[in-house]
Amino acid sequence: MTAASERSKLVYFFGAGQAEGDRGMRDRLGGKGANLAEMTGMGIPVPPGFTISTEVCTVFMESGGQYPAELRPEVDEAFARMEQLLGRRFGDEERPLMVSVRSGAAVSMPGMMDTVLNLGLNDRTVEGLARDSGNPRFALDAYRRLLQMYGDVVLGIPHDRFERPLAAAKEAAGVEHDSQLGEGPLRALVREFLEIIRRGGRTFPQEPHDQLWGAIAAVFTSWGSRRATHYRRKCGIPDTLGTAVNVQGMVFGNLGEDSATGVAFTRDPSTGVCELYGEYLVNAQGEDVVAGIRTPHPIRRNGDGTSLEERMPGTFSELAQVCDRLERHYRDIQDLEFTVERGRLWLLQTRTGKRSAAAAVRSAVEMVAEGLIDEATAVGRIDPGQLQTLLHPSIDESASFEVLATGLAASPGAASGQVVFTADEAAELGEAGEQVVLVRRETSPEDIHGMTAAQAILTARGGTTSHAAVVARGMGKCCVAGCKEIDILPDGSAFSVGAVTVRKGDWITLDGSTGRVILGRVATRPSELQGEFRTVMEWCDRFRRLGVRANADTPHDARQAIEFGAEGIGLCRTEHMFFDEERILLVRRMIFAASNSARRAAIDGLRPLQRGDFADIFRAMGGRPVTIRLLDPPLHEFLPHEGDDLSPVAAGLGVSTSELRSTIARLAEANPMLGHRGCRLGITYPEITEMQARAMGEAACDVAAEGVEVALEVMVPLVGVARELALQAAVIRRVIDEVLAERGAELGYTIGTMIELPRACVTADEIAREAQFFSFGTNDLTQTVFGLSRDDSGKFLQVYLDEAIYPADPFAVLDEAGVGRLIRMAVELGRSARPDLKVGICGEHGGDPASVAFCHRAGLDYVSCSPFRVPVARLAAAQAALAESGDAGRRVAEERLAAR
Template identity: 55%
Template structure:
């Protein structure tokens, strides 16, 4: 028998008190009470706990009932908790055995067979199996396996490592920096603390907590509601900053648009060259002894690159698309084994020894600070020329086809000086003029740079004489400013946060006093020379709510983040706007 049936008068009184308390506190209440001799006694009230989905629904309903304002409804929601609505999560009632814990690099939960190579992941996934790709760390060569896997687990790497960034973009669960993980790819054995596993055994990872479990753990699939769309609409009506996405594949771009992205803030062109039909030509270009040989190989890549940009421009019709020119050092595109290098030599028409010598010459002690970014364009302008031509030809073709004209933003990476920008911009502008002459279509475009070196921020006024936009690459800016490798920070960063040297991992939430000061300096000095310079951020901090609040105070025009973080960024930018307006009013 229910209380309403057994004690209707007391139940009615309780319901009245509940309504009064919820109206007073403007929130759902968790009530404690007792009934003695037919009399109701209220013992305690507090705001009730709720799931992300329930919090969303309650906030919308209370705003629509007039209990709270729309702004209050938006401020009550946790942007990070929105991930629960977009990714599978572990069933809270499911039993589980924890093997180890790494870093929560990309949200979501996934179970599958252990595989130790990208090729094996692709092979098994094609056969319908769920797999977890286990690697020491990932590289661009592993992209196809990461696409195929249900989740990714790495022994090394931090929150902005390759595995973490790519997994977030794909919406894949990922645990990185699991220091207790060891494996032997030859024997297929995997060792986690005192547990011995083998390739083919099933494990489960939780990218939201960083935990790794033995066997398969039941998951709960995400559910979307009408309240989600309502909150996103309110956020869009409120926020000042635009929200773009980091994407270079059509699938990621479409996902981002579905989530409300307003353009692409970072297209990493290097990921486009690892497909089987492209890597051969890319390696031919790398092995070429002179510019003639490089241009011959680049001519094979041009139509492929043009098709890439045509797809992105079509999906992002009328929206800005920021394309970063080739950034990583060339040796990252070369294979590691002697047999594979011999295949490259044969394809390039050179001897295996010549290929080996070329590979050795390209190797670097510190690739992150080596021959990469705009340094490649200065040394090999033909690479910059090919990419610029592909961008402008693609934009012209899309426009000619009747679609809304794209807005290409050509981004020169790793620039530290205005002279580097001047040299690269001259090549880009020259190709824009040439393509316009050939097609009869003039494309509006911008040329800018990624601010990812301290010198670029300090000398931003000089860079702004050439750059029409700055995109702060806070992943690299953090590691160059703090002198901490983002790929190795996972091994010790927990000790630093525990000791409160940094209150939170600076690769997760921006170091306001250090890296933040460089961002603010770069923005102010850039605007001092070019008042209309467009300012954005494309590092992973672009999806972090605390960092977004800081970017609002700096006055950036947009944030850009992984596709699956776009909804959270839309909410976080709205919250940042509300708080900034409240501070101004005070």
């Protein structure tokens, strides 16, 4: 085949050990299609079929639902090959061929797009299938499923219109599961489903090829569905990728007790333990497992005789061998779908398995030990955003609590919240800042917005490979699935467990590591980091160039930061030390002072308190750099808010309530973010800067005298003009040098500034002549560049994200095009004036993986973030270094680390 004809090819066939594609063609064939082709080429039993390329999806979406002219002939040719291999014909009334139509994007989006099974059945072929299989019940069940799926996915008939008569039929027959319905009830359901479609103003196509093209169009259309779009936004997947469509000969797990369907992972996706893991159902189709319609059985032996290993030992052995081959071939955890048809194993899919953060870390370390991957691959494979879930709390077992029920441990962690029963309720309350637990019989892809908002998810049905479990693990959400003990009331107002009723709004706690459902709120404990985690972090530190510090305002925060691997404090906010009752009274006395002497007396009362705080932080950091920011917020933030009871405050200050009210009004500002704050406060009240500088100097001398090294960095906030920094730096140097002279001590310290104004960025060369370091305060820099208040942006930000005006929330992910360009300019200008200028970032962007990667590329020296995001930043910094230029980048990272 020529290169030109290969480029124009739209349909790729696979079957009988031969495939026209491979795993390297994900962009064209999607992940599912590429892996089906790869498995076929490996000789693994895969039902034959073909993949329609993602290029067709792009044409279909851009042309309003039109296909390329050459598509139909290629599909017809591939169909003929499939029919020849299977010995069946599409639409034949004696030996009908049935096919599935499934989506398959280049990036896995589990459950977000549509699937239709059993295409090819109609009123005539269903009778032929009954004769050919010798099982009329199976044929009618397959037709019933097709009508239900096609009616919902392709014709747009609401799913519950089919569910209601199905539930009524089971109730009338006195059975619990679909698989227990007999031939008579199924035949009646087929007639009723056809009538439901007719009453909905639609017609079920009796011509199989019309069914096929309707299903293909539905899959392409589902790429633009609300749930798929929401998932892509959540996961940062581009809308331009499109999806492929996989058309594949059906194999059936619902032909009887020697047939089954299931999902398997080559390692436990919650823990990473190296053993085959998964679930299956006898006499069922694959959607039954994924949708959570029935609670499945484990694959591995569990002692009660229900496992695949016990019921079908030969099939289990073959599946274990296939899993081992695939993991070694792909060198990663695989998530497989399989069907057993009358004792014969078929593989329907393999893909990289989604896993919890704990499983990602453990499997990465163990695969390095097994020789499957190297350390760089292990580091590159772990999602930095997911890593933070390892640091989340677990249930405090010493607390007293009542376990209400136990389900399956589907996604680890612990979370409490108020019970809600719909995704819309979860989204609404979550947006209002409430903690909620979403409780459902089973989740569906339509629930994605509610799952995103919830702290945890609880389902009555489904297993650890159900939609709820897979999505929760990917999001790092706690999830308990398949909790059969809970009975949700039909009106969705409450659920019961025996005699206990839990109503909407009641609090429960979920333990996703054990499957426990607990009444009320329960105390939790911080995560204990395991050995594998520390190993991965050591690898990250070897590869990264970028330093990682923490934002910490207390000794406790400082110790927490060190435990998570911080190399220093990049931001210590001194104002946070003033908000307890004793200290805020002194600040208020300073504000109300009628004379300089009174103001100094109040300030002198604050100095020993600040000195003690600084000393404790220096001790905790043990010689690591500590960047202390001078007082930043405007003074009115230390006064009561309008509407508060002013009498107690006025009495404590010895002033009247009218005087207090008058002072609050006088200090109020129309736009305090751009008002009398930062260095402006220190310039107008230099005694504040003097007090803080003296407290720092005295604390440093006290700790140094104890034999503990101190690395003090003093940061002046909100500098926009070099002269502002020069004036404040002169005060700081004079005072600290006075302290050193008084103590007869020697102490090295540096003075720098927080770059958070556009003017500071464009005049950074002038400012650098006065500063020994820059630290970008990207929270305020983002506000001033966008002209956007972080406090008020929530009123319209979601609209901007939905309309793709902003690609992401600029306060969460650094805006590289605007804010980033100013940062690059400031770094270049600053280092042109002072080549040894140290440059960092201390906004919360310092813990965002994409923003950390930008900081690496922009040549910053370090990032600083909250303590719990330090491991995320370490991993993201390592990945940025490795991405720079492969192995060469790795060597550079190691060299720079050694020099740091």
